Amino acid sequence: MKKKFNLAPVFFVGPHLILFIVFILLPTIYGIYASFTKWNLLGAPEWVGLDNYKTIFFDSTSTFHTQFFRGLRNTLMFVVLTVPLLIIIPLMIAVALEHKKVKAKSLMQSILYLPGLISISAAALIWSLIFNKQLGITGNVFGSETVWASHQPYAWIMIVVLTLWGGVGGNMIIYRASISGVGQDLYESADLDGAGPIRKFFSITLPSINFPLIYTFVMTTAGAFNVFGQPLMLTKGGPQESTSVLMMYIRKLAFGSGESIAGMASAMAVLLGVVILIISALQYYLMNRKSA
């Protein structure tokens, strides 16, 4: 006897499956395909094989070659500058907040979390006021005569500060929840052995929150590779394109005014995607192995 086909799962899983196919699967496949084409976004893409990739990698006279490697270098710069701080500072906050004798925890946690709710464009407007030579804090309080957005290393400092201000809250909450889940009996027996706070941190806290650490490290890094809003709003990619990140070039090539070079932009996007995937996998592998 053949069992009657059950329609119910189709109803429950089907709608999202369609959304997934239309808005994630097909665009991803098409994005990879488009990277092998010459495409102006309007007409049909014209297959050119590996031409885009060859240009990006080997044609040092081409602007695409220059833009890709400059964009990648600046993106990596952002990742290297922000990711360690986005792990370490939230961890320090979480440990401080978990201190038994500290009061007003939820008020302080809220203050530190709040900037994460402020959109990058509003946050950037506020911070560019602070970094304004005439009007802001850097000029008036610290007497800095420099226009920060157009001088290095100040342009990077602005971007890093804005990123930290908005970014530490999310990781802090994950760490805090994880640390509060660590068994109190572990700390109590450490107290009996006379272990100090630093010793307890490295011997108990850190090993116990191993998974949250891996998770936030991988996610924060992958997120940092997609950086776009901070340099666009604060420095417009300057000075001398030293903060122009890859996402800015990809957007300009695909959607900017003038000629759209969507095939080339797709190739750069695929390469950025591959870099993110490799680094995420590597992080996951290395951290998992170390802790095992």
Added chain:
Amino acid sequence: MSNQAVVDLKKNTNVTPKKGGKISISKYVAYLFLIILCLLWVIPVIFGITTSFRSQTEVVSSGFRLLPENWIMENYVAILENTSTAPILRWLYNSVFIAVSHTLLVVVVISITGYGYSRMKFKGRDTLFFTLLGISFFPGVVNLIPSYKIIDALGWVNTAWAMVIPGLAGMGNIFLVRQFMNGIPKELDESAKVDGASDFRIYFSIILPLVKPILIVCALFSFTGSWNDFLWPVIVYTDVVKMPVTAGLLLLQDIYGNYRMIGQLMGSAILAIIPTLLLFLFAQKYFVQSINLNAGIKG
């Protein structure tokens, strides 16, 4: 703080057994660190707010002050009157409409889909789920340009649909809901099934009330995520009237003449953060609720 306390700390960190050493300098270190950070975190917002109540002459001439000499409302009046180049109320309305519709749909989609992948039995269920999850790890930057083409083909450029619908396809929230539902005892719905309840009935009357906490958390993050999205609206919207406020603010730097109207610029930024701040005040305990990844893994 006495020197004695410093000595105590040194002893403590050196693992010298000093049972019940009561004076804990670590408390003061923690306080100092937290208070400095909190000040650094809150001053920019205060400075932005007070500057929005300053006249341009005061901003330029008076040097740094945290509070204005004269509180003025003119900046806000000017912002609200400028409905042609910077229609901020319209942008705020767009953002609220987009974020609310997106959030409501997210809750519907993730609860239904989570039920499907967690509580129902069908062939290849887990294979399908983990395949989708695996694909979704592929960085979104690759599908950015084709996604725009799809939105364009659907006629959704410069409409709210472009912001509301594509984000529903994500897997992150569904993963969380599925994990949460897996923790609910199977006997609950199995006995209901024996009594002849349909899947829809079980979903609606039994599972949905039980997963409310995780749905609230997902809803809040979806709302703020949608509200603060920047790259996608900057790509999808060219029509000033239709765009959400995040994209609108990008235009302001030019509209307000590169800081020649700093009060208006700050006022606009402040208006743009009010809705998420209000949401946070009302739903604070859910925002900062424990997201304990350790428990998620072991449990």
